[in-house]
Amino acid sequence: MKELALYAMEILKGRGVDYADIRITRYNYESFIVQDLSPKLVNVEETYGFGIRVLYDGAWGFASSSRVDKKEIEKIAERALDIAKSSSMARGDFRVKLASEPVHVDKYLTPIEIDPFSIPVEEKLNLLLKINETMLKVKEIVKAISRMQFRRREQIFASTEDSLIETIIYTSNASYTAFAVGNNDTQTRSFQDYPLNAGYEHIKKLGLIENAERIAEEARMKLYAEEPDEEVLDLVLDPAHLSLTIHESVGHPTELDRVLGYEANFAGRSFATPEKLGKFRYGSPLVNFIADNTLSGGLATTGYDDEGVECQKWYIVKEGILVGYSTTREVAPLIGEVRSRGSARADNFYSFPINRIPNLYLAPGNEKATPEELIQDVKRGIYIEGRGSYSIDQMRLNFQFGGDLFYRIENGKKTKMLKNVIYQSITPEFWNSLDGLTDERFWEPRGFLTCGKGEPIQSAQMTNGAPYARFRKIRTGRGRR
Amino acid sequence: MKEVIAEKIIKESSGDETVVYFMSYNRHYTRFAENRITQNMARDVTEINIEVHFGTRKGSAATTSLNYEDIKNTLKRAEQIARHSPEDPEYVPPLEPVKIKNIERFYEETLNLTPENKALSLRKIFSSASRHGVKVAGLYTNGEREFAVYNSRGHEAYHKSSEVSFSITVQGEDSSGYTAFFDENIERLDLEKEYEGAFKKQELGKNPKEVEPGIYKVILEPVALSNLLLFLYMQMDARAADEGRSFFSGKIGKKIFNELVNLYIDPYSKVNPAIPFDGEGFPLGYINLIDRGVAKSLICDRYWAKKTGRKPTGRPFFFNMDDGQMDVEDLIKEVDRGILVTRFWYIRYVDQKSITVTGMTRDGTFMIEDGKIAYGTKNMRFNESVVNVLKNVLKLGKGKRVGVEYWGSGANYIPTALVSEFNFSSKTKF
Numbered sequence: 001m002k003e004l005a006l007y008a009m010e011i012l013k014g015r016g017v018d019y020a021d022i023r024i025t026r027y028n029y030e031s032f033i034v035q036d037l038s039p040k041l042v043n044v045e046e047t048y049g050f051g052i053r054v055l056y057d058g059a060w061g062f063a064s065s066s067r068v069d070k071k072e073i074e075k076i077a078e079r080a081l082d083i084a085k086s087s088s089m090a091r092g093d094f095r096v097k098l099a100s101e102p103v104h105v106d107k108y109l110t111p112i113e114i115d116p117f118s119i120p121v122e123e124k125l126n127l128l129l130k131i132n133e134t135m136l137k138v139k140e141i142v143k144a145i146s147r148m149q150f151r152r153r154e155q156i157f158a159s160t161e162d163s164l165i166e167t168i169i170y171t172s173n174a175s176y177t178a179f180a181v182g183n184n185d186t187q188t189r190s191f192q193d194y195p196l197n198a199g200y201e202h203i204k205k206l207g208l209i210e211n212a213e214r215i216a217e218e219a220r221m222k223l224y225a226e227e228p229d230e231e232v233l234d235l236v237l238d239p240a241h242l243s244l245t246i247h248e249s250v251g252h253p254t255e256l257d258r259v260l261g262y263e264a265n266f267a268g269r270s271f272a273t274p275e276k277l278g279k280f281r282y283g284s285p286l287v288n289f290i291a292d293n294t295l296s297g298g299l300a301t302t303g304y305d306d307e308g309v310e311c312q313k314w315y316i317v318k319e320g321i322l323v324g325y326s327t328t329r330e331v332a333p334l335i336g337e338v339r340s341r342g343s344a345r346a347d348n349f350y351s352f353p354i355n356r357i358p359n360l361y362l363a364p365g366n367e368k369a370t371p372e373e374l375i376q377d378v379k380r381g382i383y384i385e386g387r388g389s390y391s392i393d394q395m396r397l398n399f400q401f402g403g404d405l406f407y408r409i410e411n412g413k414k415t416k417m418l419k420n421v422i423y424q425s426i427t428p429e430f431w432n433s434l435d436g437l438t439d440e441r442f443w444e445p446r447g448f449l450t451c452g453k454g455e456p457i458q459s460a461q462m463t464n465g466a467p468y469a470r471f472r473k474i475r476t477g478r479g480r481r
Numbered sequence: 482m483k484e485v486i487a488e489k490i491i492k493e494s495s496g497d498e499t500v501v502y503f504m505s506y507n508r509h510y511t512r513f514a515e516n517r518i519t520q521n522m523a524r525d526v527t528e529i530n531i532e533v534h535f536g537t538r539k540g541s542a543a544t545t546s547l548n549y550e551d552i553k554n555t556l557k558r559a560e561q562i563a564r565h566s567p568e569d570p571e572y573v574p575p576l577e578p579v580k581i582k583n584i585e586r587f588y589e590e591t592l593n594l595t596p597e598n599k600a601l602s603l604r605k606i607f608s609s610a611s612r613h614g615v616k617v618a619g620l621y622t623n624g625e626r627e628f629a630v631y632n633s634r635g636h637e638a639y640h641k642s643s644e645v646s647f648s649i650t651v652q653g654e655d656s657s658g659y660t661a662f663f664d665e666n667i668e669r670l671d672l673e674k675e676y677e678g679a680f681k682k683q684e685l686g687k688n689p690k691e692v693e694p695g696i697y698k699v700i701l702e703p704v705a706l707s708n709l710l711l712f713l714y715m716q717m718d719a720r721a722a723d724e725g726r727s728f729f730s731g732k733i734g735k736k737i738f739n740e741l742v743n744l745y746i747d748p749y750s751k752v753n754p755a756i757p758f759d760g761e762g763f764p765l766g767y768i769n770l771i772d773r774g775v776a777k778s779l780i781c782d783r784y785w786a787k788k789t790g791r792k793p794t795g796r797p798f799f800f801n802m803d804d805g806q807m808d809v810e811d812l813i814k815e816v817d818r819g820i821l822v823t824r825f826w827y828i829r830y831v832d833q834k835s836i837t838v839t840g841m842t843r844d845g846t847f848m849i850e851d852g853k854i855a856y857g858t859k860n861m862r863f864n865e866s867v868v869n870v871l872k873n874v875l876k877l878g879k880g881k882r883v884g885v886e887y888w889g890s891g892a893n894y895i896p897t898a899l900v901s902e903f904n905f906s907s908k909t910k911f
């Protein structure tokens with residue numbers, strides 16, 4: 001395989017290209033979905049092939065194939081070069097110039113204790129069945145859905161700059177949902193996705209069975225919960241909930257490609273434009289957003305990105321000020337940066353790498369504080385757990401979020417359960433209203449496996465961790481018309 | 482070639498039943514932004530998925546390899562996981578053979594468009610955009626897709642279609658415009674016209690004014706209405722309704738929308754031909770979902786149909802809504818004060834039971850006053866039930882095909898709608 005990758009690069013070096021690279025990628029997936037007591041999806045999948053990216057006369061071409069042999073590599077290399085030549089006819093005065101990157105000859109492997117693919121299928125399915133059985137025993141639960149997913153990616157990357165990188169990445173995830181019907185209403189409650197780049201040991205630590213009854217009970221309780229009125233209130237948000245808020249209102253707006261207009265037709269643009277770098281108050285001084293593709297267990301912790309740039313750790317927002325972006329080798333130089341942040345990712349061998357959100361997290365507070373202590377300081381507010389409805393405008397300013405579980409906070413205490421709560425804010429106003437964080441004991445590396453971006457759409461994975469945090473004076477309301 | 486592989490695999494399988502699925506894409510994508518091509522890509526992938534049944538135990542395995550040894554190994558893996566899968570209490574056997582009437586949706590000329598042709602025609606648009614001081618971004622795709630299902634009972638379903646899609650956003654200083662096109666036949670695409678449509682919206686929207694959120698009369702163009710209807714369609718499931726989980730629980734036979742609303746499935750329709758079978762290879766016919774505002778039927782899979790004594794419908798991914806005769810310009814004349822929406826963005830459920838969704842306007846939102854477009858507005862968030870939208874339809878204008886990217890290449894046929902009330906709940910800064 002390595003020889004084929006090097007062979008492709010030898011061909012292209014002789015063809016006057018500015019740059020070229022190849023990824024030979026094998027993905028193995030296992031996916032299980034159990035609905036009630038019926039296994040609805042018991043699937044294993046393997047995708048295997050290569051993609052060649054060619055930069056010629058300042059413009060890109062890309063072609064791919066699932067037939068990995070010498071003859072096909074010759075053909076696809078030629079095809080990618082031809083396509084690059086046609087791109088160069090419509091590039092105007094612009095030439096892609098890549099940020100430089102040291103040559104890497106290296107290997108990276110996700111450290112795992114238990115290979116998830118070595119665990120028998122029946123063991124995994126029996127676990128999911130047991131979860132559903134437990135939830136269906138609870139009164140007014142009409143449906144239970146549970147899921148597990150495992151991924152293994154094995155990739156060889158080679159470039160005309162002589163980098164040669166071999167990686168093996170493992171990802172494991174499980175989740176489930178209870179559906180309750182009663183009291184003229186229908187509600188759900190979930191044990192939400194908690195994916196990590198880790199082995200089956202991660203699944204064992206999640207406490208899937210142990211939480212099933214509680215989750216189902218909470219779904220049922222939501223049927224009888226009160227709906228809120230429109231009110232400006234304080235919020236205390238848990239890490240699972242904040243992972244999504246961070247993803248949408250910090251992760252996406254600081255992808256440099258969208259800042260520069262590359263995604264204007266679909267994913268959108270960004271308010272966080274380069275003239276704001278180093279000056280713009282994104283959040284209160286307590287707010288530190290750190291990008292870290294070396295984070296242990298992080299979903300974007302892959303050693304190197306998909307254009308051979310080493311994984312790094314850097315600040316996106318420091319003490320409230322916008323100080324950085326996620327970047328690729330193409331876009332970094334456009335704002336005068338000398339090196340890419342290593343955020344170019346492709347979702348398969350047949351996809352072109354694009355600028356993606358790295359592992360990006362809200363740093364915990366420096367002072368010791370528990371979630372209860374954050375709540376103590378709230379006179380009237382709402383405590384939100386987990387992810388619900390979510391939506392944000394294409395410049396990443398106006399957003400509206402729901403949640404999975406809600407409690408009223410009155411005079412420093414969690415009181416009645418609520419349902420159908422939404423809150424709405426504008427990104428910088430929201431992060432500037434943050435005035436309390438828990439410490440690192442309460443920090444969780446939550447993440448996403450299906451972040452959609454690009455055209456044709458690609459799916460990427462990254463961790464967005466957070467502690468608990470408190471926000472003042474947010475517009476809240478009821479999410480039902 | 483596909484049926485030969487399928488036949489061999491079915492013969493080789495030790496399962497009681499075997500189903501082989503093929504999904505092939507051969508497409509060329511030209512992506513552009515900032516008045517230049519930014520990504521240019523050929524993709525040619527076939528995925529073979531093999532499903533094996535032992536009694537009521539089921540498992541499947543998929544591969545992207547076309548090498549027969551690899552396919553055989555994929556079969557072995559499917560057999561292995563099927564053997565170890567628990568019994569499925571909702572098991573249904575594979576489909577019995579049934580003839581599916583083909584629909585011609587393949588045009589060779591759509592495939593003949595080369596990356597070079599595309600670059601040359603886009604270059605013209607880029608230079609016009611540069612001259613006018615605007616930026617264009619978009620995606621120009623052409624290619625073909627094949628989908629086939631073969632099973633051990635002898636059922637066969639095969640469909641091949643060509644496709645061309647083009648979408649473009651014209652970005653000005655403080656306004657933008659968008660258009661999108663989908664068809665099987667490249668000859669129906671007028672690139673310049675699409676660009677001009679988006680450009681005009683951008684021109685018309687310059688110096689946008691802030692509008693206070695509230696309830697407005699709206700004109701929803703087909704792209705915007707299609708965005709909303711997807712969330713309604715996802716709730717039209719017989720099982721979810723029977724289990725009390727959906728808006729449609731207890732609604733069949735009742736008038737729930739304005740009588741102008743007719744919603745149906747018909748892959749053989751002239752306005753919007755579509756793949757004539759679903760993901761299982763189940764033949765799709767005419768399904769009357771909403772008839773003059775009355776809920777008529779819901780999507781019902783084979784298991785639930787058998788259990789509840791209904792007829793299964795298959796699970797189609799494309800639907801049509803009857804349109805009217807009026808052009809958008811005529812509809813605008815009907816409005817004393819209201820808002821025209823080109824496109825919505827980031828729609829999500831807020832409450833599934835009432836089909837309340839939230840989202841943002843995007844790329845062409847205008848205030849209408851006294852029957853005329855008065856000015857472009859800044860964008861707004863809405864929180865509204867799709868049920869209310871269809872209840873409050875006043876008039877329907879001419880429709881168009883709106884491309885939907887899902888497992889099959891195709892589109893929904895959707896009208897322009899004039900709606901008496903629509904709830905904008907907050908504003909943004911652009």
Ligand SMILES: [Zn+2]
Pocket residue numbers: 247252450451452
């Ligand atoms: Zn995302």
